[in-house]
Amino acid sequence: FDPFFTTKPVGKGTGLGLSISYQIIVEKHGGQLTCTSEPGKGSKFSITIPINRFTN
Numbered sequence: 001f002d003p004f005f006t007t008k009p010v011g012k013g014t015g016l017g018l019s020i021s022y023q024i025i026v027e028k029h030g031g032q033l034t035c036t037s038e039p040g041k042g043s044k045f046s047i048t049i050p051i052n053r054f055t056n
């Protein structure tokens with residue numbers, strides 16, 4: 001999730017999408033963001049966000 005990494009040509013995209021997603025999901029909410037990839041087949045991104053339940 002390196003900031004500014006992109007596979008797009010210069011001037012197309014900023015490379016910030018996954019870096020910002022990581023900050024929001026992991027750093028702000030204590031969740032997990034994982035990626036698995038198979039060359040020639042695609043990538044799978046999984047997001048886990050903890051849920052707090054409050055009782056009175």
